[in-house]
Amino acid sequence: MKFIEKFISQLERGRTRVTTSADKNGNITVSFTEEGEYSSLFTLPVHLVLFGGGHIARALAELARLNHMEVTVVDDRSEVLTKEFFPHAAELILSDFSSLPAERLSKIANPYFCIFTHGHSHDSECLEYCLRQQSDYTGMIGSKRKIESCFSYVIEHGIDESLVKKVHSPIGLSINAVTPEEIAVSIMAEIISVYRSEKNVTVVDKAFLEEVRNSEDGVLCRIIASEGSSPGKNGAMMLVREGKITGTVGGGALEEDVIRTALSCTKATIKHYNLTGAGTLGMTCGGEVSVLFTPQA
DSSP states (O other): OHHHHHHHHTTTSSSSEEEEEEEOOOOOEEEEOOOSSSEEEEEOOEEEEEEEEHHHHHHHHHHHHTTTTTEEEEEEEESSTTTTTTTOSEEEOOGGGGGHHHHHHHHHHEEEEEEEEGGTTHHHHHHHHHTTTSSSSSOOOOOOHHHHHHHHHHHTTTTOHHHHSSBOOOSOOOOOSHHHHHHHHHHHHHHHHTTTTTSSSSOOOOHHHHHHHHHHHSEEEEEEEEEESSOOTTOEEEEEEETEEEOOOOHHHHHHHHHHHHHTOSOOOEEEEEEESSSSTOOOOEEEEEEEEEOOO
């Protein structure tokens, strides 16, 4: 299996570490482990799954669009699951909350769950479903009494208490929000704080991954190490084909040289760049980068 196939498969399960190693003979190994000389952490963009399509969900869906996040909305009311209310949603799922379509929802990569069903009558069932999935974020709106009731329900149904303690409830950061729009801002701020909690994580564009996967030629160029100031950071990727460039490793003289190198590359290799002014590129950013060139053919 090509690297890109394994890479996508790993990303669909959550944050993925890619480690690159080179032996004394220049042979390069890429694996999904913690060990190795060069290590990069990747993730897919957040995909919000909203249980409940009310006013808060509508406002949050619009904020998600501005932050380049996909949205799926689940509700049991056909009148709220409309393109008028959610014009940019990836999917609108009409379903009873007590029997959620697990197969459809399980296909969503990097889901962040937000629970605010109408009347809160189905929050417990939704919370149980969410806590049985792999996710970095589950948030639920409601009063202290209602939250305690939901927590008791899921624990009684076999959910470990350690998972329950990770639920963000009341949902959102405390900013004295009152209106649905203000509450949506507080939720999005909390989501971003979780999403960006770990530094040096590269968010990979799904369209770029698909283009690499569908390409039978070209060279995948990936920054596997960066130090100091540089136009491209660890994890930045670019696919170089004759007459077509997709993605970027930062632009400028660095990218020009990476493109030239890629067009003549016939085997996996690592090239190091000095950007302190002492290097051959004449760049004075002050940092250093290492780029892995991997032919797709």
